[in-house]
Amino acid sequence: MILGTLDKFVKHESWETIGLDDGVEYKKYTPSSTDEDWFNHPLYEGKTIMKFRFGRKMRCFGYRNGERFRLLRIERDHRRSNKG
Numbered sequence: 639m640i641l642g643t644l645d646k647f648v649k650h651e652s653w654e655t656i657g658l659d660d661g662v663e664y665k666k667y668t669p670s671s672t673d674e675d676w677f678n679h680p681l682y683e684g685k686t687i688m689k690f691r692f693g694r695k696m697r698c699f700g701y702r703n704g705e706r707f708r709l710l711r712i713e714r715d716h717r718r719s720n721k722g
Contacts, residue, residue, distance in 0.1 A: 640712075643692035653702065656690075664690040667699055667719075676711060689719055 643662060650656045656664045667687040669675040676699065677687050685701040687710070692698060697719040700709040713719055 639696065640692045640698070643690065643698075647707065662690045662692075664688060682710075691716075691719075 646659065646662060647656055650659065653664075656662060665688065667677070667689045672678045677685075682701070687699055687701050688707075689697055689699045695714060695716055697713040697716045698709055699711040699713070699719075700707050702708075
């Protein structure tokens with residue numbers, strides 16, 4: 639599943655077109671509070687954490703570094719994803 643979704647990323651022309659892909663739901667991670675923020679750590683300061691789905695319940699979190707996406711975390715039940 640995740641490899642198929644990552645292959646989809648590669649086939650897109652830009653990050654903007656990935657964001658328009660309804661199947662991926664690539665968007666910014668915006669938790670409602672710092673208590674719920676998985677990435678509230680100096681290591682991630684200044685980075686825009688993004689999320690996308692790869693299956694019904696599975697979500698990935700990471701950030702862009704140039705043209706690369708750094709995968710940080712995989713969530714199996716999207717409890718955190720629903721809060722951000």
